[in-house]
Amino acid sequence: SSELTQDPVVSVALGQTVKITCRGDSIRNYYASWYQQKPGQAPLLLIYGNNIRPSEIPDRFSASRSGDSASLTITGAQAEDAADYYCHSRVNSGNFLVFGGGTKLTVL
């Protein structure tokens, strides 16, 4: 079982805002990073640290943290945002790495 919990499936209407959540005790101590994975492709780093995006990632993606919960928000979801999304953090005093179980995002 994963030490980071994500909702398995989330849907959003085209152009609307959606939040994908990742919960776990480790989030209190370590920032989560977020990854997008499309079928047949490797995961892609979306956001890390205190809401930092690599330069090639659109600014409609943002992240936040509160308590034991980290969230990835997509503001104005596009059809191409349909994908699997994974969160990552560190556990066991920070020596082990773990991923959430993943969230499949459907854009309606």
Add this chain to the structure above:
Amino acid sequence: QVQVVESGGGLVKPGGSLRLSCAASGFRFSDYYMTWIRQAPGKGLEWIGYISIDSFHTNYAYSLRGRVSISGDNAKNSVFLQINSLTVEDTAVYYCARYTWRDNWFDPWGQGTQVIVSS
């Protein structure tokens, strides 16, 4: 260009072993950790382990400890994953990725190498 490229996957019989390679380029290899992650068909991402190229410190997921070993060659900017006693549950795409402890991120990821364990 910062990139990592995996190789060495293929079809292996149960009980066999496999050694996967990951060649890195475009960045100072010793400044980062290198990690291996796998993804079984239709499943999520599973962290396997990491190595510090600077100190050769390694750590592995409990579920795989004892069957996997990660090593590195600083001169060749490469890391390797040895997996022993393979079972059908080890069938997956195996990814190599650069990791930084400062901000807890994996980037870039390789394209992955497919391992199929079947008799």
